[in-house]
Amino acid sequence: MSTAAQSDVLIVGAGLSGLAAAVALSGVGAQVALLERKPYVGGRAYSYPHPALAEVIDSQHVLLGCCTNLIDLCKLSGADRHIRWYDRITFLEPEQAGRATRRSDIGPSWLPAPGHSSLSFLGASMLSLADKSRIALGLLEFMRGYPQSDDEPFSAWLKRTKQTARAIRHFWEPVIVGALNDSFERCSTRYAGQVFHESFLKSAEGGRLGIPTQPMSEFYESVARLAEQQGTALHLRTSIDRLEQADGLWQAIASDGSLFRAPQLLLALPFEQTARLLQTLPEKNDAVTRVVSNMEQFSHAPITTIHLWFDREITPLDHAAFLDTRIQWVFNKTRIRRDEPEAEKGPGQYLELVISGSFAELQQTREQIVSSALEELGRFFPAAREAQVLKAGILKEARATFSVTPGLDRFRPSVDVAGNGLYLAGDWTRTGWPSTMEGAVRSGRLAADAIAKAKGNAAGFLTPDLPASGLMRISASR
Ligand SMILES: Cc1cc2nc3c(=O)[nH]c(=O)nc-3n(C[C@H](O)[C@H](O)[C@H](O)COP(=O)(O)OP(=O)(O)OC[C@H]3O[C@@H](n4cnc5c(N)ncnc54)[C@H](O)[C@@H]3O)c2cc1C
Incomplete structure (x- = not known):
């Protein structure tokens, strides 16, 4: 077994959660080792050269103006130069029975929030007046926020607020299935409400659509460079197989036998890979056992x-x-x-x-x-x-x-739940956000906060949410 230099913090996983934590901690002088099994950073937000197609392909990722932590990380690293912003979203209905494709553009006007998109919404041909009035009544519920409890399925909310079939097909479905990536039964009203509150009602800025113009791994390369410039040691092609504790230090053992040691260990991995690594620990405290058993609730x-x-x-x-x-x-x-x-x-x-x-x-x-x-x-x-x-x-x-299935929030762990210098990050931890790049960055920054705090520093790495604008300032202050 070869021994690598000891660092202050070991981070396993260079997806967005791990990258965000590495930038935050190395930025305040911690010695960070960032261990990633793939040959590139970015985790699920990746691109690769497809050999048969002879093209660099990725699954296009998008962000919204309300993703304040992700945007801040991009600004710090310069990646924001490669985001193209759009104020309007075009919805297309397919041609049908002799009628050509129909287009509706939804976007802000001079009207103050929450009514900034109402002119384009009223003019949208994809919805009838009856659909629009049901949608408007529904949106009123999310004006002042969204439910704290995540118990109600969004399917129940659609029924309760008597949404029409076309309002569901042409408004709720494209937004919610696109943003939360699962059926209405398997998404809670809390997160659906959050999407509409943050991106549709609170401010025009919150709803702007940002599209990275570079392949995703290239796009996030600058975040890795920033972490390295600040002193982070990035080890690509390093797959951690096993965790141990010895002499008061955490040890991460890679598949090639390399050994990494630090007093603080952050697992910035998806839930199933976190469970797999936690299970390799020779001794597990109650908190770790509970985190592993709660993973069964995730899908x-x-x-x-x-x-x-x-x-x-x-x-x-x-x-x-x-x-x-x-x-x-x-x-x-x-x-x-x-x-x-x-x-x-x-x-x-x-x-x-x-x-x-x-x-x-x-x-x-x-x-x-x-x-x-x-x-x-x-x-x-x-x-x-x-x-x-x-x-x-x-x-x-x-x-x-x-999937943000109804009732899942109680099983999402806080970043510092495990104790003993072991921390968790990843979009699935308790971020208050669904499975998104913003959720991942928040988790990394929350974990960095907890780690800095344990060392006696109060770092405060989180970027504040966007303020409410227009008339939404009144409802926000009530
Ligand atoms: C096709 C697709 C489209 C998406 N579209 C969007 C979108 O438009 N907008 C949006 O906000 N989000 C989108 N997402 C979700 C977003 O990509 C994720 O929420 C986010 O990237 C998760 O980051 P993470 O750091 O939590 O986890 P990950 O990105 O999964 O990072 C974990 C990292 O750990 C590494 N790792 C795993 N095991 C080990 C090990 N044993 N040793 C070392 N390293 C290890 C992995 O290789 C990976 O790099 C999409 C996801 C996919 C797949």
Whole structure:
């Protein structure tokens, strides 16, 4: 067994939670060793060169203006230069019985919050007046916030507030399935309400859509560089197999036998991998045993992305939400990556289609998924029917997110629950956020706070939430 230098803090996992903790702690002078089993950072927000396609592909990740901690981390590292911001979201209905594709754009106007999007909402052809009035009544419930308890399924809320079938299909579903990545039965009203309160009502800024314009691993490379400049020792291709405690220090043992030691250990991993590593501990205290047993309450939800290269332009839009189809979203990667010279690939176009909560697609073959996606795409963009598909690929992420199932909050551990210098981070810990990059960054910063506090420093790494704007300031102050 080879011995590596001892550090102040060991962080296992260089996803966003681990990166955020490493930047925070090395920024205040702690010696941090960051251990990552993959050859790149970013965790689930990754990209890689696909050998058969000869392209760098990823599952497009997006953020919102209300993701204050993620945005702050991007600003600190300079990654924010590669985020393109959009104020409006385009919703497309497919062509139907002789009617062409219909477009509704939702975005802010001069009106103050919470009414900033109401003009575009009132003009949206995807909803009838009856749908809109039900939606408006429903949104009133989230004006002052969202429920503290996460016991109610969002399906029950939709029934209770008498939402119409089309309001569900054309408004609640695209937003909630897109944001929380599971069915209404398996999402709590608390997190659905949070999405609408933070991104639709509280301020126009909170609802802005940010799209990284670089492949995801490149995008987060600058965060890793910042951590390294501050002194973090990043060890890629280092898979931790086992944990031990000896002489008052934590020991993380990698698959190649390397040994890393520190008085404080942060596991910044998804829940199932946290459970696997905790189970290797020769002795477990009650808190650790409870955390491991609570993991049984967590479940994953998949995302499938379809990557299509056409011989011509299919759409001038950068992105759009699709209605009445399995596909939630289309990203025009040729336009999104337009700042990168290597992305200039002649007159053709590269589109990425996203299917959230893609449980059905997990069982389907690549050919089935691609052919049904092409058929659906033609209903939105007729040019897709005439175009030649030059190449196509899919990415199935079976463990893309954890589902915020009703009642799950009581099983989400706080970052310092384990005691003895052992800390947890990851989007699934008790962040008050669903499975998102913002949740992951918050968890890393919360863990960094707890670690700094244990050393007698009160660091306060969290960025405050966006303030309420317009008339929402009145309801926020009541
Ligand atoms: C397809 C897809 C689309 C998504 N879209 C969005 C989106 O649009 N917006 C959004 O906000 N979120 C999105 N998410 C969710 C987001 O990616 C995650 O919530 C977030 O990245 C989780 O970060 P994390 O640090 O908690 O965990 P992870 O990213 O899983 O990081 C954990 C890290 O630990 C490493 N690791 C695991 N085991 C070991 C070990 N034994 N030793 C060493 N290292 C180990 C892993 O390789 C990984 O790098 C999406 C996720 C997927 C998969």
